[in-house]
Structures are given as structure tokens and as C-alpha cells.
Amino acid sequence: MRRSSSLARLSSAGTTALAALAMVAAGTQAATAAEPGPGRVTSTRQLPADSSAAEAAVSAAEDLAAAKVGAKQALDPVAALSDSTGTTHVRMDRTYAGLRVVGGDLVVHTTKAGRVTSSQTLTRTLDLATTPRVTAAKVLKQLGTTVKKSGAPELVVDAIAGANPRLAWLVTTSGTQADGTPSRIDHYIDASTGRTLHAVQRIHTVDGDGQSLYGGTVPLQLTQSGSSYLLKDPTRGNTYTIDVNNKTESILCQLLGIACATGPVFSSPDTHFGTGSTSSRESAAVDAQYGTNVTWDYYKNVHGRNGIFGTGQGSFNRVHYGKNYVNAFWDGEKMTYGDGDGNRYGPLTSLDVAGHEMSHGVTENSANLTYSGESGGLNEATSDIFGTMVEFYANNSQDKGDYLIGEQFDATGQGLRRMDDPASDGKSVNCWSSSVKNLDVHYSSGVGNHFFYLLAEGSGAKTINGVAHSSSTCNGSSVSGIGRDAAQKIWYRALTVYMTSSTNYAGARTASLNAASDLYGAGSVQYNAVASAWSAVNVN
Ligand SMILES: [Ca+2]
Numbered sequence: 001m002r003r004s005s006s007l008a009r010l011s012s013a014g015t016t017a018l019a020a021l022a023m024v025a026a027g028t029q030a031a032t033a034a035e036p037g038p039g040r041v042t043s044t045r046q047l048p049a050d051s052s053a054a055e056a057a058v059s060a061a062e063d064l065a066a067a068k069v070g071a072k073q074a075l076d077p078v079a080a081l082s083d084s085t086g087t088t089h090v091r092m093d094r095t096y097a098g099l100r101v102v103g104g105d106l107v108v109h110t111t112k113a114g115r116v117t118s119s120q121t122l123t124r125t126l127d128l129a130t131t132p133r134v135t136a137a138k139v140l141k142q143l144g145t146t147v148k149k150s151g152a153p154e155l156v157v158d159a160i161a162g163a164n165p166r167l168a169w170l171v172t173t174s175g176t177q178a179d180g181t182p183s184r185i186d187h188y189i190d191a192s193t194g195r196t197l198h199a200v201q202r203i204h205t206v207d208g209d210g211q212s213l214y215g216g217t218v219p220l221q222l223t224q225s226g227s228s229y230l231l232k233d234p235t236r237g238n239t240y241t242i243d244v245n246n247k248t249e250s251i252l253c254q255l256l257g258i259a260c261a262t263g264p265v266f267s268s269p270d271t272h273f274g275t276g277s278t279s280s281r282e283s284a285a286v287d288a289q290y291g292t293n294v295t296w297d298y299y300k301n302v303h304g305r306n307g308i309f310g311t312g313q314g315s316f317n318r319v320h321y322g323k324n325y326v327n328a329f330w331d332g333e334k335m336t337y338g339d340g341d342g343n344r345y346g347p348l349t350s351l352d353v354a355g356h357e358m359s360h361g362v363t364e365n366s367a368n369l370t371y372s373g374e375s376g377g378l379n380e381a382t383s384d385i386f387g388t389m390v391e392f393y394a395n396n397s398q399d400k401g402d403y404l405i406g407e408q409f410d411a412t413g414q415g416l417r418r419m420d421d422p423a424s425d426g427k428s429v430n431c432w433s434s435s436v437k438n439l440d441v442h443y444s445s446g447v448g449n450h451f452f453y454l455l456a457e458g459s460g461a462k463t464i465n466g467v468a469h470s471s472s473t474c475n476g477s478s479v480s481g482i483g484r485d486a487a488q489k490i491w492y493r494a495l496t497v498y499m500t501s502s503t504n505y506a507g508a509r510t511a512s513l514n515a516a517s518d519l520y521g522a523g524s525v526q527y528n529a530v531a532s533a534w535s536a537v538n539v540n
């Protein structure tokens with residue numbers, strides 16, 4: 001069973017699992033119609049790519065002169081749509097003598113009456129030699145790369161230009177563009193002459209912006225798709241945001257991770273998303289996407305970590321989950337946000353919560369702290385710590401850094417928890433005791449949150465960005481803070497280098513002392529502050 005690390009222990013109205021057993025309707029992407037159909041299309045649905053309609057379309061294409069399917073060619077259906085008029089549109093890839101024909105893809109349209117047409121750019125039947133005159137090794141050398149860096153060159157038929165297909169080597173190189181944007185370029189090199197036929201940049205960046213609920217107008221990096229723009233960021237691992245349309249998770253999803261609530265990626269005809277109000281479904285999506293962007297940048301620039309998984313691979317957000325759902329969660333793959341109760345709580349897409357959820361992923365892919373007992377409290381505390389550091393890092397004037405969690409979507413401004421005085425919520429604890437392990441992880445986290453606040457900011461009263469904070473100690477000591485920068489680096493190193501799945505609070509003290517020793521030296525001010533802050537929460 002897949003574990004979900006959630007933000008809060010609150011009522012989970014709307015999570016009734018039975019509600020969402022139905023599979024989600026497929027997207028409504030329409031193929032270009034080759035001719036007017038037998039009536040107006042009112043709906044389109046996706047068929048399996050191995051459906052009988054797809055198989056029939058392949059043989060129809062082979063008979064169709066316009067499809068230019070000559071000797072040595074094969075077609076492989078990759079997607080099939082059926083629209084309300086009964087017309088099917090089957091998209092297929094083409095090979096020639098077993099080689100991929102890049103640009104040789106086609107769509108075959110078959111009306112209900114059996115009339116077949118096709119859409120494609122290839123204008124002639126293929127007939128070319130398939131033995132390269134230029135070796136793969138020479139091509140790699142020419143591009144200044146190696147098999148280790150770029151993979152083995154692939155021999156393909158380059159039909160991108162349509163009229164003049166060539167035998168070509170395809171090599172994909174990666175790097176960084178002048179402005180820091182990642183680069184992934186497909187080089188097509190003529191296998192007869194060694195000449196570059198095409199170099200296609202696969203990272204398409206479009207600058208856009210969004211009007212968020214909690215952070216004002218924020219910059220977004222979008223992905224262009226035809227004439228529309230997707231809320232999908234190619235500069236941050238292609239992290240994207242989808243609308244699950246208030247569906248909840250099915251039992252199949254909870255048990256097996258299949259048939260999970262899904263929906264379309266947010267898209268727009270222009271580069272602007274949201275209105276700053278919940279009356280637009282896009283607004284919460286802007287916050288979620290902005291939150292994952294800032295968190296991505298925070299981990300990259302502060303800790304040198306490349307995404308949640310450390311691999312540069314992104315994740316995704318689901319917004320508008322459930323009905324009146326006052327929670328958010330990470331499930332090992334993605335972040336999910338409820339819309340709140342529509343009364344006290346709004347959508348849970350604030351920066352600190354986005355940082356909280358993504359940090360569950362970072363924990364899962366490092367110390368992997370078990371989500372129960374003291375290790376569970378440390379897991380939750382880690383998410384509150386880094387979620388809060390993300391909020392400070394963003395330096396957004398509409399949502400200034402503070403040690404409250406979720407204050408932005410709470411009409412009272414209190415939020416779900418606070419790190420300077422965790423016990424003020426009536427359920428969390430400020431001080432360690434032997435019974436802490438029996439608490440829900442969202443309350444036992446109080447010990448770790450309190451430690452971190454004392455380490456960064458120190459004990460006593462303090463106004464931070466206009467918000468009053470006050471932290472007492474459990475042993476009557478007074479603690480001087482070492483600042484957020486050192487505190488967050490110590491915690492990150494403790495998490496990623498020293499903690500293990502069953503680390504408890506005593507173990508966290510050792511791990512963070514080791515980290516402080518590595519970063520600042522044993523006996524340094526920072527090292528001593530770590531010891532004092534742990535003692536101040538009764539972890540000795
Ligand atoms: Ca704030």
C-alpha cells in the first residue's frame with residue numbers, strides 16, 4: 001500500500017474512496033480533419049492504440065496511395081480517437097527497413113461509412129539505401145560528445161523536411177543554454193555526407209505569468225503545445241499541474257496505485273493563468289505551480305539538490321482534489337491539494353505547504369524516515385522546516401516568511417501549526433518526553449519544529465516580517481539563534497547524510513551535531529547552538 005504523507009490531521013471529508021472508481025475521461029485532443037465529417041463533432045474519446053479500429057486503419061493506410069506506404073515500410077498505431085460522428089482518427093508512426101522514419105508519422109481518418117483519408121507531411125514513397133557511409137564514431141567526434149554522454153547514435157530516416165528523406169544519424173546532446181535554461185538538442189547528421197540536416201532544441205520555454213491566490217502575480221515558465229500554453233515547466237523537470245475536478249481517490253488507487261484521480265494539465269490560449277480569485281479554477285493551480293517552482297529553486301540553489309528525486313526529474317501537482325478537503329499530501333509521486341472548507345480554510349496551495357509536500361519527497365528519497373513514532377514526527381518536522389525555509393527563500397511581499405504553517409489560507413491567519421510555540425495549537429508538543437512517540441506525527445513534530453526555531457532564531461520574543469513570534473525553552477535556558485542559513489544547511493545535511501529510516505529524536509541530535517561538525521567544526525558556535533537547542537527541547 002502506498003503511503004501518503006499529509007499536511008495535517010484534520011477531518012478528511014470528501015475522501016470517501018468508493019466515489020472515484022470510474023476511470024477519468026480521456027483528453028479531447030482533436031486530430032485535424034481531412035474533410036468535413038458527416039456532422040458536427042460534439043465529443044471525442046480515446047481508444048486503445050491496439051483497438052480493432054486502429055488495426056483496421058493500419059491496413060487501410062497500406063492500401064491508400066496518399067499514405068505513401070511503399071516496400072520495406074511498417075506502421076505502428078500509437079493513438080486512436082473516435083468522435084461522436086463515428087469517425088476514427090488513428091495516429092501512427094512509420095518505420096523503413098526497421099529504421100524510425102522521423103517526420104513520417106501520419107493520421108488516418110476513417111468515417112463511419114468507411115471513407116479513408118490521411119494527414120501527413122511526407123510527400124513521396126521512401127526508397128533509399130540504409131547503409132551509412134559516415135560512421136557513428138565519426139559523428140560523435142564531430143559533435144564533441146561520447147556514447148557515455150549522449151548514448152549511441154541512432155540510425156533513422158530523416159523525413160522532417162518531407163520531400164527529401166535522408167538516411168541520418170540522430171544524436172541527442174544535453175547541456176545548458178546561455179540564459180541557464182536546460183538544453184536538449186536532437187542533431188540529425190546526414191549519414192552519407194556528415195552534414196548537419198537539423199538541430200532541434202527540445203526544451204521549449206515560454207515566459208508567462210499567473211495571478212495566484214496567495215503570492216500576487218508570479219512568473220511562470222510554460223510549455224507551448226500547438227496554439228495553447230500548458231502549465232508545465234520545462235526548466236524544472238517538466239513539473240506540471242492538473243485539475244482533478246474535485247474527484248477523490250479510488251480504492252484501486254489507494255491499494256494498487258492504479259486508476260488514480262487525474263485530469264487535464266491546465267492550459268490557456270495565452271501565457272496568463274488565473275485571476276487571483278478562487279472563482280477561476282486556474283488560480284489555485286498558479287499557486288501550486290509557483291510553489292513547486294520556488295521549492296525546486298530553493299533545493300537547487302541552497303542545497304545543490306536537483307529536484308525531489310535528486311535526478312532533475314520533476315513531479316506534478318493535482319489541485320481541486322475532493323470536496324471541502326482541508327488537507328494536502330505527497331504520495332511518493334506527486335503533490336495533491338484540497339480546496340479547503342470554503343469557510344475558514346481556502347485552497348491549501350500556499351508556499352509553505354507546497355514546500356512541505358515536496359520536502360516529504362526529499363525525505364522519502366534520502367533518510368526515508370518511517371512515518372510513525374518519533375521518526376514520523378521528524379519526517380513531519382522536516383517538511384515544516386523546509387516548507388518554512390521555502391517561504392523565506394521566495395521573499396514574496398504578499399507572503400512574507402514566518403514560522404506559521406498555512407497562515408495564508410486560514411481566514412484567521414493562524415495557520416495549522418507554528419514552530420516557535422508548537423503547543424499553542426492545543427495538540428502539538430514543545431518538549432520531548434517518552435510519550436512523544438505515541439502522538440500523531442503532526443503533533444510529535446512539535447519537538448523538531450521547536451528545536452529548529454530555537455536554533456535559527458533563538459529563545460524569547462521576536463518580530464519577524466511583522467509577525468510576532470515567541471519561543472520558550474523546556475529547561476529554562478536561553479538559546480541564541482545562529483540564523484536560518486546555517487540552521488537549514490545543518491538540517492539538510494543531517495537528513496541526507498546521517499539520518500536513517502528509524503532515526504528518533506536522540507538520533508536526530510547526533511545527526512545534526514555531526515552535520516554541524518562537518519559544516520562549521522566541532523566546538524564551533526553553530527555546533528554548540530545545535531546542542532543547546534536540542535537540550536532546550538529536552539533531547540539530551
Ligand atoms: Ca507567510
Ligand SMILES: [Ca+2]
Pocket residue numbers: 352388391401402403404405406407
Ligand atoms: Ca508560513
Ligand SMILES: [Zn+2]
Pocket residue numbers: 005006007008356360380383
Ligand atoms: Zn506532512
